[in-house]
Amino acid sequence: MPRAAASLPPWLGHALRTQRGPVPWHAVVRGALAAGPSLCAGVVAGRVSLGVVAALGAMLAGINDRPGSRRVAVRRLGAPALAGAGGMLLGAYVADRVGGSYPLPLLFAVLGLLAGAFSAVGPVASAGGTQLLVAAAIGAGMPLPEPGWQRALFFLAGAGWLLLLRLLLPSPSPGNGWAGGGAGGGLPYRLDGERAAVCAVYEAVASLLDSAGTPDSTARRAALTAALDQAQDALSGPRLRRRASSAAERRLHAQYRAALPLGEAATALAWADEPLPERAGEGPRRLAAAIRDGVPCGPLPAPARSGAGLRALDDALLHAAEAFDGGTARPPHGRGRGPVDVLRTAIGPGGREYGVRVALCFGASTAVAQALHHPHWYWLPATAVFLVKPDLGPLVSRVLCRALGTVLGAVLFAGLAALLPRPAGLVAVVAVCGALIPVATRHFAAQTAVVTVLVLALVMVGGEPQASWGRIGETLLACGIVLLVGHLPWPVQRGGRVQDRLSAARESAHAYLRHVLSGARDGGPADAEHRAARWALRRDAYRTLAEARAAIDLAAAELPTLARHSAGSEQVAVTLERLVDTTTACAVHVDDTGRLPRRHAERIDALLAELTAVA
Secondary structure, three states, rough: HHHHHHHHHHHHHHHHHHOOOOOOHHHHHHHHHHHHHHHHHHHOOOHHHHHHHHHHHHHHHOOOOOOOOOOHHHHHHHHHHHHHHHHHHHHHHHHHOOOEEEEEHHHHHHHHHHHHHOOOHHHHHHHHHHHHHHHHHHHHHHOOOHHHHHHHHHHHHHHHHHHHHEEEEOEOOOEEEEEOOOOOOOHHHHHHHHHHHHHHHHHHHHHHHOOOOOOOHHHHHHHHHHHHHHHHHHHHHOOOOOOOOOOOHHHHHHHHHHHHHHHHHHHHHHOOOOOOOHHHHHHHHHHHHHHHOOOOOOOOOOOOOOOOOHHHHHHHHHHHHHHHHOOOOOOOOOOOOOHHHHHHHHHHHHHHHHHHHHHHHHHHHHHHHHHHHOOOOOOOHHHHHHHHHHHHHHHHHHHHHHHHHHHHHHHHHHHHHHHHHOOOOHHHHHHHHHHHHHHHHHHHHHHHHHEEEEHHHHHHHHOOOOHHHHHHHHHHHHHHHHHHOOOOOOOOOOOOOHHHHHHHHHHHHHHHHHHHHHHHHHOOOOHHHHHHHHHHHHHHHHHHHHHHHHHHHHHHHOOOHHHHHHHHHHHHHHHHHHHHHHHHHHHHHHHHHHOOOOHHHHHHHHHHHHHHHOO
């Protein structure tokens, strides 16, 4: 973030913040081949309305098309698309039964309550809830001649086309250009996402070792957590077989598992807060290069075995060298949640708060839109759904970016509509906007501008008049509704999302600590099964901490009237992070000596007392 923005209030600074990184050209190509061709196929076949619906499905799937492995993409794009198709079918059915009468806002409010509550389960559930509500509003309000089942089918077909492109087209791999055609002897590009994720883990381990004894170690440890989260998700995505189908994939699983003890040793060394020799990070860096280039790792420099942490690092490097020479392993366990866990999250404080907020916004915006008798009334509740999503930033930041993006997009489309031929020019606009969505997701205002142009083009291709100025008015009205609902007195406790995340992080940290202390009581080095369980608990502890930290940072960037409900949560998260780091250092020492050092035990007791005090 620029230095000038750092002095601004958090809610305004967040609105000015833009994500940085290289242009995802592979996603740009997929976007260009998704919505535009889907619409073109409908125009050529004489079924324009179904082409519009398919393009909408491709557009919403494109918003969820983020970097990652193909297995992750199946869940990230497929699950919300199914929810959207269900929403399209439900909206059309409700419109046929109740039309524009007063029960519709009430029904939509109930649907918003359910979708909002289950959106608290996680990012995929949140995307699914959003598509369910947006598609329900479109299915109920967009005047289309086809029955609801056809709309749902073609909505799903548009999203499925983008998912198929995601699975079949190659993507660039770090350092190789296009995977499968670069260095490394033609690596199978279907594993490019998994390979990049595992490579990033080893690079993060090397960076953490380099930063030991410096103020950067905390941020590097957080970066290692993020890399491990992404690798775990990439390798544990949905699969048809229980075991990996190729030797290359099984080797990647073994390389990921070999990174777990490396990360544990690096975290313990960083916790000691003492500088390490430069060669300490050389071994993980060579392993990362071997994954990236598809070559053997060769001999690794051994660190000095002068302490428990360095001995653990040396042992982990030896284990990693064996895994790189031909080791195989089963896919890592994902964060499986049973129905009871999902329901507990949905009815917890975070789910209740978000569900009530979505219900009020979705129901009220539907009622206001119908009271105004606007032909495009479905735009108002659909806009409100996007605005009420906390995933997209603090409330005021979302409202400012949405308003600015809509004005820019509407003005731009008004100029394009006056110049371009119809329908060919509008189809080209849809294709260009589909290609721009992966780049525009870096800032909510830019994404809103691109989506506004795309949706207005779809509406005009469908035979309705140019609606740029009405779009601006409805967006501003939706912004007002969401702002009002966001600052109303609540029947449920505020800050539920932060409470949920902190509660999960606290439970995971204590489970990890209990496991490590049980090994110290047993005496002697831990066996393989005990270590595997410990690494799984450590992964869960750091992941839940990262999720809690993200929720806290988001809450802190709200207006002061909302941010005060999460006051004090930052200190709880800091204490939990120090507790988990100390527990990791304890685990390394218990493996080395079979007992818990007195210094570590005293530190654990002090942190538990501090946690009780700040909580």
